[in-house]
Amino acid sequence: xxxxxxxxxxxxxxxxxxxxxxxxxxxxxxxxxxxxxxxxxxxxxxxxxxxxxxxxxxxxxxxxxxxxxxxxxxxxxxxxxxxxxxxxxxxxxxxxxxxxx
Numbered sequence: 001x002x003x004x005x006x007x008x009x010x011x012x013x014x015x016x017x018x019x020x021x022x023x024x025x026x027x028x029x030x031x032x033x034x035x036x037x038x039x040x041x042x043x044x045x046x047x048x049x050x051x052x053x054x055x056x057x058x059x060x061x062x063x064x065x066x067x068x069x070x071x072x073x074x075x076x077x078x079x080x081x082x083x084x085x086x087x088x089x090x091x092x093x094x095x096x097x098x099x100x101x
Contacts, residue, residue: 018060027051
């Protein structure tokens with residue numbers, strides 16, 4: 001289980017295939033596509049956001065895409081791509097902020 005480390009989205013790929021990810025920039029940041037690595041340790045695998053954002057993942061040929069709409073403020077989102085149809089999303093909320101209804 002991940003821990004809350006701020007309002008971030010972390011995405012990694014554990015697949016033998018290449019994937020790219022995009023996080024919209026409604027609240028701030030860049031919305032470019034980035035090739036995913038196999039850890040959450042690089043700047044290309046981490047996005048800092050503070051509101052509602054679209055998170056999209058595509059295969060290397062851009063023939064398949066998957067997307068999520070997440071509220072990131074007060075949460076750290078951990079996404080692990082194992083295949084385009086096998087994606088794990090873990091949401092860890094700030095323990096000091098009351099839960100949203």
